[in-house]
Each structure stands twice: as structure tokens, then as C-alpha cells.
Amino acid sequence: MGVSQLKRKDRRNKAVANNRIATIKRLTLKPTIKKVDVEAIKASFEKK
Template identity: 60%
Template sequence: MAVTQLKRKAKRNQAIAKNRIATIKRLSRKLDVKRVDIEELKAEFAK
């Protein structure tokens, strides 16, 4: 029996997997928490 490789399907499967991994990484990335001076913000809004 001969075995055929479905190259197009393999490429599509790899592309789907890469997109899925990229999406998971993008969604799980967290922003850096910056130190915020609350008093300074209050002073800005009071102006």
C-alpha cells in the first residue's frame, strides 16, 4: 500500500496550530503594573 502525504492539509493544520498558540500568548500577556501616585492624580482633576 502506498502512503500519500497531504501537504496542503499539513500546512493548514500547522497554520491553525500556530495561530492558536499566538492567540493564547497574546491573551495571556499581562500589562506591567505601574506605580501610580493617587494624590498627584487627585490634584490633576481638582484643577
């Protein structure tokens, strides 16, 4: 077997893995939960 290192392929593989991890992290981020007035929302639906 050859001893040459496939540097470009190694870089590409690492980049693909890092992008995949980044997209998963971005998708699983939860927005900050704000205090919501449920009764006001229900009242607004009843008006409509």
C-alpha cells in the same frame, strides 16, 4: 491505505495550531505594572 502525503492539509493544520497558540499568548500577556498613586486617584473621585 495510501502512502501519499497530504502536504496542504498538514500545512493548514500547523498554521491553525500556531495561530491558536499565538492568540492565547497575546491574550495572556500582562501589561507592565506602573506605580500608581492610589491616594491621588481617591482624591480625584472625591472632588467629582
